[in-house]
Amino acid sequence: MSAKEMALNTPMLNELESGDWPSFVTDLKAYSKKRPVVAQLLNQLEESYQTKWNYWQGKIINAPGYGGGIIARGSDKSDKYPGLANFHTVRVIEPPGWVYSTDALRDLADIAEKNGAGILQFHGMSGDVLLLGFDDAGSLQCAEDLMNNGWDIGGSGAAMRTLQCCVGQARCEMACYDTMKMTKHLTDTFIHYLHRPEFVYKFKFKLSGCPNDCANSIVRSDMPIIGTWRGAMQVDQKKVAEFIDQKGMEYLIDNVLTRCPTRCLSVRGKELVVDNSDCVRCMHCINVMHKALKPGKDRGATILVGGKRTLKIGDTMGAVLIPFIKLETDEDRDNFTDFVEKVWEFWNDNGMDHERIGEFIYRIGMLTFLKGVEIEPDPRMINRPRTTSYIKFEELGPSRFDGERQQNPPVWNRESEGRETM
Amino acid sequence: MSAKEMALNTPMLNELESGDWPSFVTDLKAYSKKRPVVAQLLNQLEESYQTKWNYWQGKIINAPGYGGGIIARGSDKSDKYPGLANFHTVRVIEPPGWVYSTDALRDLADIAEKNGAGILQFHGMSGDVLLLGFDDAGSLQCAEDLMNNGWDIGGSGAAMRTLQCCVGQARCEMACYDTMKMTKHLTDTFIHYLHRPEFVYKFKFKLSGCPNDCANSIVRSDMPIIGTWRGAMQVDQKKVAEFIDQKGMEYLIDNVLTRCPTRCLSVRGKELVVDNSDCVRCMHCINVMHKALKPGKDRGATILVGGKRTLKIGDTMGAVLIPFIKLETDEDRDNFTDFVEKVWEFWNDNGMDHERIGEFIYRIGMLTFLKGVEIEPDPRMINRPRTTSYIKFEELGPSRFDGERQQNPPVWNRESEGRETM
Amino acid sequence: MSQTTLAPRDQGAPDYTKYLHPLMAKNYGKWDYHERLRPGVLVHVGESGDKLYTVRAGSPRTMSADTVRKVCAIADKYCEGFLRFTSRSNIEFLVGKKENLDPLIQAVEKELGWPLGGTGPSVSNISHTQGWLHCNLPGSDAAGSVKALMDDLIEDFKNEQLPNRVHISSSCCQINCASHGDISIIVQHHHAPRINHKNMQICELPKVVAICPAAAIRPATINGMETVEVVEEKCMYCGACHGQCPSMEIRDAQTDTLSIWVGGKMSNARSAPTFMKLAVWGIPNNPPRWPEVSAAVKTILKAYKEGGKPWERLGEWIERIGWQRFFEKTGFPFTRYHIDDSPEALSTLNRSAMLRL
């Protein structure tokens, strides 16, 4: 890496040194003494601040045998900032739940510094540790160093992406399954798909231990896995009474009973009565009274499908695919990974280029998708049944065609000519 | 009318003579002695019951100078049932609120019997009185008789249709404006449009005195007019206390307080506290406690647009167009009819053949519609602001194009080629 | 016979003020409250203290001139000669003098044979259409099927034993001239239209092409005739073309069926108006008494009666207990057709982890 010394000239960035929030500018300015390329980085950033313009161009580089994980960038202004001619980011698969020993962290710092700019981000929005500022050779060396020390490179491109999960059972009383174990299991089982982009487009898993969804899975992952339970929740009536004594009955009414979405909570004396058959596992009452209430004992997860953020069809949330699945034993986990492969096969066989699974379902319809992945319709998959009476019942008409989308063309899309692409 | 005597042969229809609900079969069988064509009608109906097939064909006939109001039908089996060769229905504009003197009713019965089959329906789903069973000449004579006696023919075809309204102030304490007067005013003002189909398609008004919407306007009319009020509702605290004494506090909580959609009701002692700024005028509390509560004193109506039933795009409800309008004085009413003409002009100038105004708005977008009818956007028109960040701000970009639909093409309709038809 | 006097007479709506019962006229806009004295009997009290009694009875909607006259005779005797009909085709006798109430009820029930009811939390009269009696499009009957169903539901018309009002509608084709309802019965077709190419010339071709909501119809030349053809993959069996063009026949006596929809609600009370949702489909179109329809409607009403809380409309009850439970309680199968699969319906999918387990 060419890292010629360069004086810092960052008047606008310097305005980001005041204020009480920690300043990456102050940090990087100091650090630029050690890694001079960082001064070039800051100076280019300053220029962006001045011009409101960006100077990075995308590039491509891969470690041999891998198809992703290095986000290659080079500066438009490499004549001015030669150290930024190649300034790649290496994505590193994080420890599930983002737990670290200081040894592990120091190891990452050393690797980041050795061949790169020594800038780390904890964490990227997909969960990876990001190590910034490697040139081509440095990137490969960094990858090698990571591997040698037991780390692995994260995902990019049309591949399974690096997974992320909430802290779960490691430090949360709400967790309904072992998010960390499951994250490691999925990562390891499918590591081939993570390293070699073979899908029509990216595919993300995110795992939350309960419906509080601290991993923010529902709108950020193609397959959100959200912990939940069957049957009755656990109620410790002694602690309910304590709660009432402490907080008062009005607090209970205003903040618990009337906030239950299905109003299935009531109180008799100081006893909480839960109509478990109406509880939709929203977590609210448990959140408020987490000493007295707990998820039930028969635990597992709800599998959703199709979440993603804005690009192309606008933000889209995952939809219920499997209302409840156990994820406790190896067998449970294997059943699930088998199912995932079936989903992938159907999607990749029929999806178009750059088509996320949520967009795919949007195009072909949920019914065709369910059929493709061999799942029976369940009323819990919907908020309400259909309201439009134009239906083509295969059972009642002659079976001339196949594929439901064909059977039930969108009612109001006169212009749907091009839609039946599948 | 050829009304040759014909023996009744209606074994299946006869099964509709048992049971406690009044039987039109029994009625018409008896009546067929007087008007023999009715026997033919019943025999054909019996045949439909046997074969599950229908034998009516559409025809066209108009009174001179009129373009609708007579629904002409002839039987496929007129060789067998000669009296049904022409068997038209004459639609008669009903008295607003469907109120009658017996004189008026007898007059209709006489007219129905004189030249037709003597069968009446109170009322058609659009509100008209329906008189059945006229041949061509009889239809015209019927129209003449109606006119002579002060009645007028109802709507059909691509015209303003016969209006209908709830009983309103004539017998309901909830009514927030004079539905009957308004119905008569609109009918009379626009009678030209009712009798001469000049629109791209039908247009219906329905008027309800309050948000209970007993005229079922919201899904059945192109312009639902629903009574409402501004400011505080009327509360008679003495009667509130009586209500509580009679029904109990629990009844109040379970059936009033917790059923208010915005939870803006509470109780202090036996006094009801209404947070009027949060009341969405749903009527529920007033319905339950209608002796104690009443709509506020500053009354008027909400104007919606675009309701209709299933055909083509599926059921569609009216959407808020004017949150509040006074409808008390002649001036109020004239302002409103002026506005209606503006709406019609925009719709008829730009609508396609057979395109209801709801379908038109669906096609061009609400924003273009609002601009076309010169109404400013209001947050009460929506349930929530947009969630998709793809917007074309005219103010911020170069104003190269006009018409918002062009500006903001539907995000996810890649196949929208044919949609920008306007 | 016909006279040319017709044309210029745009007379408009009848002068309703002449048809108002005297107590209506006097208390117009000044009503204070009402009470339900018994099912089918209301009293509206004016600010003046005046009391107007209303006796609501189930009418068959379709009636002979003689029956109308019978009704008038009764109204003359007990109602100062005034009455009205409701938006659901019930009849309302308006009674100014309390002493006329009992004799009127007697007359209505005995002389006319029309049942009192339809008020408050009852099953009211069924909104319906023409059917085989007069329309050119029906796949089933209207007045007859309603008569059969009301026979079976009459106890719920005569009594106020439901959580809230139940409004039922019944339509004889997919156009659905009848209004929405807590329960709606609808005809459904299962073929694309059959085209009678010979007749086709008489129609204005572009109209039927333009009307098809699925863009399934296209002009075609068959045996040298200008006609149209239907792209069967696209057709959704809606029958819009059939309404425009008698040469495009959508009905089929062998395969047409009925389906039942629930949870339509048009009032704004408590919750916003909502559309009806598919409950059960594939019900045979079975004249003269359609017993399968009655059975399904009764199943729904029974579950609602047992489970609904006061003031909860049918759809509101289902929303509270969840659709899963609705299907459990009614025993209707949940099928893939219950899933709204149009791109616009993305929001009908359960996009949350909120579910009953």
Place this chain on the structure above:
Amino acid sequence: MSQTTLAPRDQGAPDYTKYLHPLMAKNYGKWDYHERLRPGVLVHVGESGDKLYTVRAGSPRTMSADTVRKVCAIADKYCEGFLRFTSRSNIEFLVGKKENLDPLIQAVEKELGWPLGGTGPSVSNISHTQGWLHCNLPGSDAAGSVKALMDDLIEDFKNEQLPNRVHISSSCCQINCASHGDISIIVQHHHAPRINHKNMQICELPKVVAICPAAAIRPATINGMETVEVVEEKCMYCGACHGQCPSMEIRDAQTDTLSIWVGGKMSNARSAPTFMKLAVWGIPNNPPRWPEVSAAVKTILKAYKEGGKPWERLGEWIERIGWQRFFEKTGFPFTRYHIDDSPEALSTLNRSAMLRL
């Protein structure tokens, strides 16, 4: 330098069990409850009675290797050498011994200069992206704008004075790599992409045509060059093409603006997850401190703080009081752009007579 040893080593996720604080390992899956001792400090109590303290501090996410080492030194001293980061890039020091709590807090606040907070009903750290620091697509910065905004919101980070948690996100282009949020800041473009036809040949043409969600791009031959053109009427300025093809430039330093969206909520607590909704648009992209963004966010937080009830998330508060009132209280203008005008959005119109008057 690079070695070919890489390829076969699909090592997968690190063995997290080695990185668990001993109390985490011991109480794994057996936690009983937690308490917030003060903003930024949690204690989780195991069924065993064990207590694990967590000190949460705001991290800048982007840090130098030296800063990482500083963090490690502190964790070695007070945390048995274990710590973690959160899904919002906060840092969490894990403390097994209560006596280490105060000295640790001292060290974090003084030595690192990182503020404690982000727990309970506070404004947590802002989810953000790369911006001008590394991405090729940004219209604005990320880490810098977040630093500026958090400076202004720090009291709400350090204190738990809001009705419920507030999660903010900030994205530097329309792709929105940052997560949803109670408050989201987004860059918006106001032109169709400008095409550099000279460079275009390097791209795989069909890809960029296929990617355009508005079908606005079509192949074209310009001056004999195989290139593409954009149908401006159709283009919705999303930038999807720009992400695929550097020759299609969507950004414009002169006209790009920021908009603020509210009411995104991903948890299932009480109400189902909901998308963020447009609050205010046309905010200048104003480095280095984006004061207009701060002002707007503070306006929203102030109104929420005053009006929200305990446990009500920002979007839930707005839903309760109604959007009309939200615009009144914040003073943001309600414009036509707030109306979702796509055919799919028919249900976002108020199709009821329920409104505040």
